Amino acid sequence: xTDLGLIAAVSIVMAGLTIAVGSLGPxxxxxxxxxxxxxxxxxxxxxxxxxxxxxFVSLAMIESTAIYCFVVSMILIFANPFWDxxxxxxxx
Amino acid sequence: MRINPDQIVFxxxxxxxxxxxxxxxxxxFTWLVxxxxxxxxxxxxxxxxxxxxxxxxxxxxxxxxxxxxxQIRDMSEQEPGRYLPFVxxxxxxxxxxxxxxxxxGYRPPTSSLSTTTALAICVLLAVPIYGVAERGxxxxxxKYLQPTPLxxxxxxxxxxxxxxxLAIRLYGNVMSGTVIIAILISVAPFFxxxxxxxxxxxxxxxxxxxxxxxxxxxIASATRAHPGKSKSAGDExxxxxxxxxxxxxx
Numbered sequence: 001x002t003d004l005g006l007i008a009a010v011s012i013v014m015a016g017l018t019i020a021v022g023s024l025g026p027x028x029x030x031x032x033x034x035x036x037x038x039x040x041x042x043x044x045x046x047x048x049x050x051x052x053x054x055x056f057v058s059l060a061m062i063e064s065t066a067i068y069c070f071v072v073s074m075i076l077i078f079a080n081p082f083w084d085x086x087x088x089x090x091x092x
Numbered sequence: 093m094r095i096n097p098d099q100i101v102f103x104x105x106x107x108x109x110x111x112x113x114x115x116x117x118x119x120x121f122t123w124l125v126x127x128x129x130x131x132x133x134x135x136x137x138x139x140x141x142x143x144x145x146x147x148x149x150x151x152x153x154x155x156x157x158x159x160x161x162x163q164i165r166d167m168s169e170q171e172p173g174r175y176l177p178f179v180x181x182x183x184x185x186x187x188x189x190x191x192x193x194x195x196x197g198y199r200p201p202t203s204s205l206s207t208t209t210a211l212a213i214c215v216l217l218a219v220p221i222y223g224v225a226e227r228g229x230x231x232x233x234x235k236y237l238q239p240t241p242l243x244x245x246x247x248x249x250x251x252x253x254x255x256x257x258l259a260i261r262l263y264g265n266v267m268s269g270t271v272i273i274a275i276l277i278s279v280a281p282f283f284x285x286x287x288x289x290x291x292x293x294x295x296x297x298x299x300x301x302x303x304x305x306x307x308x309x310x311i312a313s314a315t316r317a318h319p320g321k322s323k324s325a326g327d328e329x330x331x332x333x334x335x336x337x338x339x340x341x342x
Binding site: 050053056057060063064067068070071074078079 | 305
């Protein structure tokens, strides 16, 4: 396999693995957060506003881990620095 | 497919020795959003009425400003007066630039890492400015030595990493929306992209809200007189929240 083919194959596989593994943890975390928040709202409906606001902020923070993984896999597919470097070296 | 609106160049000016000035999609649409906000607000506030009859646009602005004031008051337990201009501007700018996503041909400037980094750096600079103005220089700097001076490097790292997280969170959310729409258009055109665009409107607004809330939380934690006494938020907030709920359910 040539250098370019190797880089492409590894990048594609790793992009898929990154988003697959990276979304597992946040998915469990968000499910747990939402379940706890629902239980809290059911116990104290008066505090629903505060709980919902804190829930949104917490969800965004948990979700950001998945977003980082998504950004990394997007970089691997669409703006891969190693691919560009290999192309440049092959061309020049 | 170009995922970065910085690369879409509309005009180029050659400035001789100074290099080339590129007007790309990010700059153009940022100025468009700013123009809509400034001119719109100017037109609406041109004739304000304090009586029973007011225009519907004045009603819209009043609801918006009052909503932001209540949110800031709830969040920081302080009067929103001096925080409203900064935090409110962040919210309104990000919200409008995300909501215009339904307009064909428009690329949200927040889907470029440059814009979100600039906004996050604004927050990074605003935190010490508000903190020093509220508590004085020594009072603000002492926060870095709490709870022990050993924590100084971690406090500084936390300051930097939360700024990066702020930038990448907004960028990743908005960019992922546009990328998913582009992929869906090539796979299943016409119907599913519209559903995803509707979802994009929701996430765009939620992300604007979260950016403003986090900016307010960071500023509030720098200006509060007794740290840790009232509810503190930020990255630590999630863990303490999880801990308290866990304790409650044991």
